[in-house]
Amino acid sequence: MATPVPGPPAHASAGPPDATAEHQEQFPMPRGGTADQPSEPIDWVTRAADDAIRHAGGQEALVHGLPEGRVVTCASGASPSGPIHLGNLREFLTPHFVAEELRRRGVAVRHLHSWDDFDRFRKVPAGVDASWAEHIGRPLSAVPDPWECHGSWAEHFKAPLREALVELGVEMVEVSQTEQYLAGAYTEQVLHAITHRDVIEEVLGKFRTKKAEPAPGSEQEAAALEDSVVEDDEPTAGAGSLARFPYRPYCRTCGRDTVDITAYDDESTDLSYTCTSCGDSHTTNVATQHEGKLVWKVDWPMRWAFEGVDFEPGGLDHSTPGSSYTVGKELVPRLFDFRAPSYVAYAFVGFAGMQKMSSSAGGVPTAADALRILEPPILRWLYARRQPKQAFDIDFGPEVVRLYDEWDSLARKAADPGKRDAQVLARERAVATSSAGTLPSPKVVVPFRLLSSVADVTAGSAELISRIVGDVGHAHDSVEDLEPRLGRAMTWMSEYVPASERTTVRETKDAERLASLTEDEELWLRQLLGRLPDRLELEETTALIYGVPKLARGMGLDDPPTDQVKADQKAFFGLLYHLLVDAERGPRLPTLFMALGAEKVRSLLTP
């Protein structure tokens, strides 16, 4: 394992360089046991990784390591039914961080991602031609791509996420449920589930109503109150009922899952159905023909067992009683003789500060959108620093500046090994991965605030921004040294900062104002323009701008200002802002001059 992450700060605790087993030692002993050693920080990732190991090999494994050859599986799953947004990204990053933590401990691990592309297409989202309603009920992998750039609906939404994940340094093994089911990979499990459908029904039934309580007397009262519930109890009563059959085929004629199962023969495994869409009836053999899938609540636990999943997160909506994880957890040992993976439920990610919606289809921003304004490590950091259960918002508005500031100041803190705590640990998790190494970050760190505000006045030339930033005291060799931050600052300024907040340089001079200058004002401008060189240098320009009011009072450029001069400066600056950017204040004047160039300044200030 090539570990790019700095080890523990204390030289003594760096760990035995040899023994592989001893190496796992970081778990149970109370931290900081020996006197004044700084203790190893712990966060949710550490704990989830411990749980994953425990699932794989018990408490024993945590202390002595897993048996040779045992690979820990961290899993994720997602349905490519629409743009994979920043909320869904948690599904990918949560197991990713856990897998990385395990790698860093030297544990063999894989991040397995299942694409639920064999799920049915549910509804036609806004913006897609209504004719796509025809495809409702078909697998996502069989629905054509309305934008015609990918092979299917599913692929259309997988592709951009894949690209974003590469940028984020997330490496995973992808599995397509369509391929798996169609290839019959799960057939054995499917048959097993069908055979034991009474167990499934029993478990699902437990969560159906609250009247599972043993007291029969009160049950009638409850039933009276919940009349709506009573109705559908009837047809499903029998264990052999087909209404809740755990397997559902896609219609052989029209490809939709809108089928009523009419018969199933446990001996032959022949399944007969009638499609309510096209009206055709068919018989499929579950053992030999692979035309359908398990229902979701059975499908998920089946995959845990099939893939040997040790850790998998789930959205909070999967964690509520009666929903998939709770049901699956109970189902999987009884049906597939497997213990449910260790699990964390993650909360939702919200968005804020967006005047404009993202360009990507649905409206909710995606990882790709976020990566246009956030450096990859920062996006990772947002997900690493919060416990999964904690909901948070990603803000595309003014908070972006604060976020960068916070990140930069964390970097300063991280430079001091004595301050290694959970926050620094979160940063370490964000900054590098085992397969991608250190993720892109600027060689020369310039505050995002500065980059964006210079981008604001220069209207978009990276070279010019680079020069000004250099002049202002952030020495660097080339534009490249400022990337990937500079480009993001430019994008942010032009796409997420409302026009009203931006600096708008006047197109043409304010002739009216220039015609009504006071005597002082006229003198100031004359002095300024008279001495303004064609090629501006920051220091000179600064001295000149501040010095003009001094000259006007017969002083030298470098003389210390008097109170009068200070008052004049204030008035002078106000005039300049008005004439240049039609505002009372604005970016620092010397910077603004540099950004505009002598010619432009001259044209706006000359009566």
Place this chain on the structure above:
RNA sequence: GGGCCCCUAGCUCAAUGGGCAGAGCAGGAGACUUUUAAUCUCUUGGUUGUGGGUUCGAGUCCCACGGGGCCUACCA
């Protein structure tokens, strides 16, 4: 009906398997001819929603209550 999260300084939030309650902004004082949110230094500000409990010790764990938010209700 069930579940989860949250309530900490005026505001936005930290405090990540109990161990001296902390930042940023705002406020106050000072410095500064350099208005990128100017910057720098110093500083005020807390009975951690309420009431109990466990503990040597609770923002943190348990129970109840109040308030806010999210999810879910027999479908995949």
